[in-house]
Amino acid sequence: MKQLDYDVVVIGGGPAGMAAALKANEKGATVAIIERNDELGGILNQCIHSGFGLSYFKQELTGPEYAELFINRVKDSDIDVYLNTMVIDLAPDQRITAVNQDGMLVLAAGAIVLAMGCRERTRGAIKIPGSRPAGVLTAGLAQRYVNIENRKPGERIVILGSGDIGLIMARRLTLEGMQVLGVYELMPYANGLYRNIKNCLDDFDIPLHLSTTVTNIIGYPHLEAVEVAKVDENFAVIDETREVIACDTLLLSIGLIPENELSQNSGVGLNPRTNGPLVDEELATDQPGIFACGNVLHVHDLVDNVTLEAEQAGTAAAVYALEQKAAVSENRPAENKATITISPGENVGYTVPAKLTIPPQKPIRILFRVRTPLDQAAVVIHTGTEIFYQGKVQAYKPSVMEAVALHPEELNRLNESDEPITVSVREVKK
Amino acid sequence: MRQKNMKQQEKMINKPDKTAIKVCCTTCPQECVITVSLTDGVIDRVEGQGCKRGKKFAEKELTNPERTLTTTILVEYGDKVYLLPVKTADPIPKKDLAMAMNVIRKARLIGPCQMGDVVISNICGTGVDVVACRSIKEENHAC
Numbered sequence: 001m002k003q004l005d006y007d008v009v010v011i012g013g014g015p016a017g018m019a020a021a022l023k024a025n026e027k028g029a030t031v032a033i034i035e036r037n038d039e040l041g042g043i044l045n046q047c048i049h050s051g052f053g054l055s056y057f058k059q060e061l062t063g064p065e066y067a068e069l070f071i072n073r074v075k076d077s078d079i080d081v082y083l084n085t086m087v088i089d090l091a092p093d094q095r096i097t098a099v100n101q102d103g104m105l106v107l108a109a110g111a112i113v114l115a116m117g118c119r120e121r122t123r124g125a126i127k128i129p130g131s132r133p134a135g136v137l138t139a140g141l142a143q144r145y146v147n148i149e150n151r152k153p154g155e156r157i158v159i160l161g162s163g164d165i166g167l168i169m170a171r172r173l174t175l176e177g178m179q180v181l182g183v184y185e186l187m188p189y190a191n192g193l194y195r196n197i198k199n200c201l202d203d204f205d206i207p208l209h210l211s212t213t214v215t216n217i218i219g220y221p222h223l224e225a226v227e228v229a230k231v232d233e234n235f236a237v238i239d240e241t242r243e244v245i246a247c248d249t250l251l252l253s254i255g256l257i258p259e260n261e262l263s264q265n266s267g268v269g270l271n272p273r274t275n276g277p278l279v280d281e282e283l284a285t286d287q288p289g290i291f292a293c294g295n296v297l298h299v300h301d302l303v304d305n306v307t308l309e310a311e312q313a314g315t316a317a318a319v320y321a322l323e324q325k326a327a328v329s330e331n332r333p334a335e336n337k338a339t340i341t342i343s344p345g346e347n348v349g350y351t352v353p354a355k356l357t358i359p360p361q362k363p364i365r366i367l368f369r370v371r372t373p374l375d376q377a378a379v380v381i382h383t384g385t386e387i388f389y390q391g392k393v394q395a396y397k398p399s400v401m402e403a404v405a406l407h408p409e410e411l412n413r414l415n416e417s418d419e420p421i422t423v424s425v426r427e428v429k430k
Numbered sequence: 431m432r433q434k435n436m437k438q439q440e441k442m443i444n445k446p447d448k449t450a451i452k453v454c455c456t457t458c459p460q461e462c463v464i465t466v467s468l469t470d471g472v473i474d475r476v477e478g479q480g481c482k483r484g485k486k487f488a489e490k491e492l493t494n495p496e497r498t499l500t501t502t503i504l505v506e507y508g509d510k511v512y513l514l515p516v517k518t519a520d521p522i523p524k525k526d527l528a529m530a531m532n533v534i535r536k537a538r539l540i541g542p543c544q545m546g547d548v549v550i551s552n553i554c555g556t557g558v559d560v561v562a563c564r565s566i567k568e569e570n571h572a573c
Contacts, residue, residue, distance in 0.1 A: 048515035195456035
């Protein structure tokens with residue numbers, strides 16, 4: 001068994017892992033990236049559409065271009081990259097066990113960055129009744145088939161869920177000559193970004209059916225049809241609207257789940273609202289020396305935001321690892337930090353971070369998503385008694401992640417109370 | 431029917447036909463809603479854009495909408511076949527997307543290649559090149 005030792009080990013070589021590794025390396029840490037695929041880049045490699053990099057690179061790039069710019073930076077650094085290597089355990093003592101074709105690897109790390117990304121929800125998550133035929137697959141799997149493996153999933157396609165991947169696949173399959181019959185969305189509003197509704201559906205006259213879902217899967221061993229039906233405001237199926245649509249492929253674009261089985265092995269506590277680790281403003285989890293960033297922490301809609309978050313996690317991990325090393329050699333005791341909770345309030349689904357070290361030293365950014373679309377609302381950050389921050393009135397959508405930046409002086413008063421701070425988005429009457 | 435037409439004509443003679451069209455800009459994630467005002471079918475005012483690109487986008491959207499086309503091309507390299515992601519280096523007219531796809535789908539390339547290499551020049555006479563979105567090297571994932 002090979003034993004290796006690094007200041008920082010990054011698990012996952014997608015956009016989050018690469019950005020975290022580069023920053024940690026820049027801070028003077030020895031760094032390794034462990035990646036299970038045969039190349040770096042993660043999901044960007046199959047996201048061949050453009051729209052990436054507008055804020056980070058100030059130019060519009062496709063996924064593979066965004067990935068290659070980072071892959072080149074990693075190659076030019078002295079970061080060790082382990083491809084085709086699967087981490088099978090992350091022990092509470094922060095020992096990483098991985099396997100690849102050479103056998104087993106054990107890595108000791110001063111700090112670990114979790115950057116494993118997320119996976120797609122499947123049919124089982126929403127319990128669609130019916131038979132279990134071939135031809136029912138997630139939108140991201142179809143994307144891999146079409147954009148990387150050169151395979152065609154079918155001819156007549158129905159898409160359930162209006163998430164961004166589903167919308168992008170509607171356009172992609174149409175361009176490749178397949179017939180996309182429609183996109184069906186359970187909610188009364190679309191889940192994807194507006195640009196994708198417009199550029200992927202409207203441009204190609206693909207209908208979007210809101211408040212409609214798939215109620216039955218028909219055919220065996222291959223999909224022959226799906227039954228769709230409208231739902232009422234309580235999501236109950238309206239029987240008289242049931243309709244059977246002949247198709248050979250059903251794509252599911254019904255949400256993403258941060259992939260945290262490894263994190264849990266190490267004892268990292270998860271936030272039930274995001275299914276990602278509970279982190280503070282440094283993106284440190286509740287396990288000392290373990291940091292998290294990107295879609296393993298919470299699902300992002302823009303890779304530019306993933307990169308920024310990962311750079312922060314990579315920096316924090318390097319600082320932690322190098323300080324710990326110094327503390328051990330100088331025999332200094334570890335510092336104990338006081339934290340308070342940040343909780344989602346009115347109309348807010350979750351916040352990242354979910355806790356804040358006090359007194360705050362640096363400006364902090366709180367990311368959040370609203371639970372339902374709001375036409376006119378303002379973000380308010382408050383305790384039970386005091387309002388710290390009030391944002392401008394604007395429209396909010398669940399598909400768009402929002403950020404609020406707070407300065408330490410705005411939060412200075414927090415030292416005195418242990419009350420949690422709450423992030424609310426309050427509707428403003430016209 | 432005839433009467434209605436006459437009425438419309440009268441209206442056009444008496445005062446200019448003013449209309450406002452709302453366009454949602456998809457240049458960046460800001461999604462600005464831009465109002466384009468037309469007088470007699472001619473753009474006379476563009477409002478609501480957050481940046482210069484928005485004004486250009488809204489004008490284009492009403493006259494000749496353009497989109498960046500992204501797709502893949504098969505590349506043979508050594509004894510392996512790779513799917514190369516490609517894009518039009520600039521947006522091309524929306525009406526030409528299907529025609530461009532037909533040309534690209536029939537194309538076969540011989541590797542290796544570098545990101546940014548022109549793989550088809552002046553696609554369908556649009557004056558826009560199709561370029562490689564990644565480098566293809568032997569160690570990359572083949573299909």
